[in-house]
Amino acid sequence: MWWQILLFLVMSAVIVTGFITEAPQKQIGEASRIFYFHIPQAWLCVVAFAMSAFYSARFLKNRKLIDDDYALDTARLGFIFCLLATITGSIFAKVTWGSFWNWDPRQTSIFILLLIYGAFFALRSAVEDEDRRATLSAVYSIFAFVTVPFLVFVVPRMVTSLHPTDSVIDENLNFTMGVQVRSIFFSSLAAFSVLYFWMLSLTKRLNRLKRKQMTGAA
Amino acid sequence: MRKKSIALPASNAGLTNKVLAVYVKDLRLELRSRYGLNAIFMFGISSLTVISFSLGQAALSTKVLSALYWIVVLFSAMSAMAQVFVREEESGTAMALRLTTEPNAVYLGKLFFNLSLLVILVSVITPLFFIFTDAPVEGIVNFLLVMILGVLDLCAATTLIAAIIARASVKGALFAVLSFPILLPVLIVLVAATDKVWAGSSLAEVSKLLQFLLAYVVIMVTASLMLFKFVWED
Numbered sequence: 001m002w003w004q005i006l007l008f009l010v011m012s013a014v015i016v017t018g019f020i021t022e023a024p025q026k027q028i029g030e031a032s033r034i035f036y037f038h039i040p041q042a043w044l045c046v047v048a049f050a051m052s053a054f055y056s057a058r059f060l061k062n063r064k065l066i067d068d069d070y071a072l073d074t075a076r077l078g079f080i081f082c083l084l085a086t087i088t089g090s091i092f093a094k095v096t097w098g099s100f101w102n103w104d105p106r107q108t109s110i111f112i113l114l115l116i117y118g119a120f121f122a123l124r125s126a127v128e129d130e131d132r133r134a135t136l137s138a139v140y141s142i143f144a145f146v147t148v149p150f151l152v153f154v155v156p157r158m159v160t161s162l163h164p165t166d167s168v169i170d171e172n173l174n175f176t177m178g179v180q181v182r183s184i185f186f187s188s189l190a191a192f193s194v195l196y197f198w199m200l201s202l203t204k205r206l207n208r209l210k211r212k213q214m215t216g217a218a
Numbered sequence: 219m220r221k222k223s224i225a226l227p228a229s230n231a232g233l234t235n236k237v238l239a240v241y242v243k244d245l246r247l248e249l250r251s252r253y254g255l256n257a258i259f260m261f262g263i264s265s266l267t268v269i270s271f272s273l274g275q276a277a278l279s280t281k282v283l284s285a286l287y288w289i290v291v292l293f294s295a296m297s298a299m300a301q302v303f304v305r306e307e308e309s310g311t312a313m314a315l316r317l318t319t320e321p322n323a324v325y326l327g328k329l330f331f332n333l334s335l336l337v338i339l340v341s342v343i344t345p346l347f348f349i350f351t352d353a354p355v356e357g358i359v360n361f362l363l364v365m366i367l368g369v370l371d372l373c374a375a376t377t378l379i380a381a382i383i384a385r386a387s388v389k390g391a392l393f394a395v396l397s398f399p400i401l402l403p404v405l406i407v408l409v410a411a412t413d414k415v416w417a418g419s420s421l422a423e424v425s426k427l428l429q430f431l432l433a434y435v436v437i438m439v440t441a442s443l444m445l446f447k448f449v450w451e452d
Contacts, residue, residue, distance in 0.1 A: 060448050108406065115399035122395050126388040136382050139445045140396060143378055146441045147434075150403050154430060 007194050014188040024181040031095040034088055036184055040192035041085035045113060046152060048078025048196065052120075053145035056138035066211055068134035071141060072124070073203040077196060079117040086110050109151040116144045233326075236319055240327025244302060245334070253305075254298040254335055262294035262343045270350040283353045284412035288368070288405055290347070294339055299376045300393040302328045303384035312384075321447035325377065329439070332380075333373045340369055353416060360415045364408065364424070367431040371404045374438035381449045404434055 018036040025032035051074040059067035089110065090100040101107060123140055127133035177185065231239075248254055269286055278286075306312040315324060344365065348355060376397050383392045411427040421428070 109403075112399050112402050115402070119396045119399050122392065123382070123386065126383075126386045126392050128387050132385060135448055136385055139378070139449050140382055143441055143445055144400060146437055147400055147403060150430070150434065155403055155406065 003194070004198070007191060007198070010187055010191045011195070014184060014191055017184050018188070021180060021184065024177060024185075028096055031092055034092045036188045038085060038088040038092065039185070040189045041081050041088060042110070043189065044192055044196045045078050045082040045085050045110070046148065047193070048074045048081060049113070049117075049145055049148060051200070052078060053142050056141040059134055059138045060142075065130065065134055066207065068138065069207040069211070070200075070204055071138060073207065074200055075117060075120055075141070077199055077203070079114070079121075081196070082110065082114050082117060086114060105155055109155055112151055113148070116147075120144070233320075233323055236323035237326040237330065240315075240319060240324055241330045244327065244331040247305070248331070248335075254301050255338065257301070258294050258298040258335060258339050259342065261297040262290060262339055263346070265290045265293060266343060266346055266350060273351070278351065280354065280416035281409075281413045283351055284409050284416060286351070287344075287347055287353070287412060288408050290343060291336075291340060291368070292372070292401065292405065294343065295336055295372050295376070296394050296397065298335060299332050299373075300380040300383055300389070302331055302377075303380045304389065307384045316450065321450045322443060324450060325381075325443060325446040328380075329373055329377045329442075332377050333369065336369045336373055340365060354418075357415055357418060360419075360421055360424070361412065363421070364411045364415055364428070364431075367428060367435070368404070368408045370435045371408070371431055371438070372401065374435045374442065375400045375404065378438075378442040378446060378449070381446060385449060400438075404431065407431060 014036060018033055023030050023032050024035055052071045055067045055071035055074065059065075059071065086107075089107065093102065093104070093107070094100045097104075120137060120141060124133055124137050127136055269290065303312075306315060347353060376393075379393060379396045379400070383389050383396065386392055407427050407430050411424050411431070414424050414427070
């Protein structure tokens with residue numbers, strides 16, 4: 001229980017300090033506060049995807065349907081975070097670049113991530129047999145995950161982008177932010193990550209119970 | 219001893235021979251029905267005609283032209299690339315192939331078959347595209363290099379997807395739905411590279427984009443080879 005209370009306190013502290021302290025980026029000004037929330041969301045979007053690929057690989061290895069449930073759970077959570085990152089990002093784009101959507105490379109890559117999640121769900125709904133659905137979606141999930149490094153790291157750096165690139169680390173891998181900004185940012189990142197793993201563990205428990213009930217009834 | 223007696227002639231052949239056997243089999247089937255070739259040609263020529271009609275004599279920038287070119291190639295490819303696996307499932311021959319041939323040979327044979335299909339497609343579509351539109355013919359060698367990499371990318375990314383959807387109960391639009399997110403990064407880079415080449419850039423100027431395209435082929439084929447057996451032997 002204690003860590004849930006701690007999570008609540010840290011999250012509240014991040015929200016409060018994120019708004020009352022000085023804006024993290026002088027040039028962009030007030031809008032740059034979104035950085036405390038937008039980056040953790042985008043980060044979890046990729047982490048959830050990686051977890052989905054991980055459970056998919058484990059399913060292909062052990063052939064336990066519970067792993068397929070987990071892969072779906074984390075994909076669902078990842079989709080939510082992806083949607084949140086897209087929305088917060090486009091609000092930021094409106095404020096700083098003047099339009100909600102202008103196909104900046106970053107926007108393109110998060111849009112493709114959304115499409116991949118969408119395709120994953122579409123594939124699942126197109127296969128009736130449970131084992132086959134698990135296999136096919138596991139393969140697709142891993143196959144799509146292989147393209148993520150291209151989307152997240154390569155494409156945005158090959159095409160000129162308006163997206164701030166040096167907000168966390170600069171080219172020499174040094175932190176660009178001051179101590180205060182850094183501590184708020186990393187607290188937020190940690191809090192969001194804990195939140196994600198908590199949500200994941202809840203859905204995992206739910207699925208374990210469902211599987212248990214199914215085998216019990218059979 | 220017993221195992222040997224029921225083994226089929228091809229089972230102790232090398233991988234290259236098996237790949238070739240699958241490839242030749244598909245080629246023969248294709249020449250018998252010409253389903254894939256007909257679909258891919260008619261689709262390509264129709265879309266090219268639509269573009270040519272609707273644009274008339276409008277002077278287009280290389281940026282628009284390169285986008286149009288890859289849209290025609292992509293959609294024509296989409297119309298027939300899934301066939302290579304769907305046909306096996308529908309005619310009930312998948313099981314026989316599964317029993318006689320190892321997955322890697324099946325995958326590579328099908329990959330090369332799709333590749334041939336696409337190479338034939340672009341070798342017809344590209345001259346027509348140059349005739350119908352005013353795409354610059356200068357720097358054609360550079361363009362051909364980009365085109366070949368693009369064709370490799372398309373095949374590498376879609377052959378595994380074709381195997382996936384052949385096993386799904388609802389096929390319909392699923393092939394395009396599953397392929398697009400994986401192909402979009404390639405498509406963005408292909409359009410950018412073609413645009414630059416047509417605008418007169420040298421190969422050195424587009425080398426980063428070409429590296430991207432090449433890396434993508436390698437990664438997609440490697441991942442496909444690792445994952446294919448799960449789809450195929452399920």
